[in-house]
Amino acid sequence: MSYAKALKFVLQWEGGYVNDPADPGGATNCGVTQAVYDAWRASAKQPKQPVRQITAGEVEAIYRAKYWNACRCGDLPEPVDLAVFDSAVNCGVSRACKWLQEAAGVVADGDIGPKTIAAVKAADAAVIAGRVAALRDAHYSRIVKANPRLAKFSKGWGNRLDSLKEVIA
Numbered sequence: 001m002s003y004a005k006a007l008k009f010v011l012q013w014e015g016g017y018v019n020d021p022a023d024p025g026g027a028t029n030c031g032v033t034q035a036v037y038d039a040w041r042a043s044a045k046q047p048k049q050p051v052r053q054i055t056a057g058e059v060e061a062i063y064r065a066k067y068w069n070a071c072r073c074g075d076l077p078e079p080v081d082l083a084v085f086d087s088a089v090n091c092g093v094s095r096a097c098k099w100l101q102e103a104a105g106v107v108a109d110g111d112i113g114p115k116t117i118a119a120v121k122a123a124d125a126a127v128i129a130g131r132v133a134a135l136r137d138a139h140y141s142r143i144v145k146a147n148p149r150l151a152k153f154s155k156g157w158g159n160r161l162d163s164l165k166e167v168i169a
Contacts, residue, residue, distance in 0.1 A: 001078045003068050006085050007060065009167065013160045014089070017052045022149055027051050030059045031089060036066065063089065071097055072112040079168035080120055083129040086164055087136050090157070095139070096132070103131030129168040137161055 014031030027034045029051045037051040040062050067088045068074065073081040080100070088096035094110045101108040104119040120128055140158070144151045 001082050003064060003074070006068065006073070006082050007063055009082060009164075010063065010086055010089050011059070013086075013156075013163070022152060029054045032059060032062055036062065040066075067093060071100070072117065075112075075117050076100075076120055077125040079129045080125050080132070083132040083164060083168050086160075087132060090160065091136060091139060099132045099135040100128070102135060103128045126168065130165070133161060133165050133168065 011030060014028075017027070017029045019027040025033045027050075029037075032040075032051060032054055034051045037054055037058075038048050040058065041048060068085055070093045071084050071088050073085045076084060084096050084100050087099060097110045097112050098108040100112065100120065101110070101116050104116060104123060106116050106119045140154065140161070144154055
C-alpha cells in the first residue's frame with residue numbers, strides 16, 4: 001500500500017483537535033500529540049506553537065518519519081505495512097515493531113532489520129497482518145484492565161481495529 005493510502009486510513013480515525021483529560025497523550029491534533037509536535041518543530045529549528053495549529057504538511061511529514069519510516073513500512077508487503085503503521089500510530093512504534101516480530105516468529109527486540117523483513121516476506125502477508133491485529137486487540141484489553149478509566153476509549157479502539165481487519169483481510 002502506498003504511504004498516502006495508509007495515511008488516509010490513519011487520519012480517518014485520528015480526527016481533529018482533542019484535549020481529553022482522560023487521554024494520557026494530552027492535547028492532540030490529527031493524532032499528533034503536543035509533545036511530538038514540539039519535538040518535531042524543535043528539530044526543524046522552529047518555535048513551539050500549539051498543536052492546534054499543525055499544518056497538513058507537518059502531519060504528513062511527522063507520520064512518514066516517526067511512524068512509517070521508523071517501522072520500515074515501505075519494506076513490508078501489503079497489508080502488513082498498514083497493520084504495522086496504524087498500530088504504531090495508535091499504540092507506539094516500539095510496540096508495533098515487536099508485534100510484527102512476534103507475528104513473524106523472530107526475536108521481538110523492536111529493531112526491524114533484514115531478518116524481520118525476510119521473515120515477513122517469506123510468510124503469508126495476510127496471516128502476519130492478522131496476527132499483528134490480534135496482538136493489538138489483546139493489548140487494548142490489558143490496558144483497560146490495568147487502567148479502567150481508559151475503558152471510555154474501548155469502543156473507538158475496537159471500531160478502528162475492526163476497520164483495519166476489514167482492510168487487511
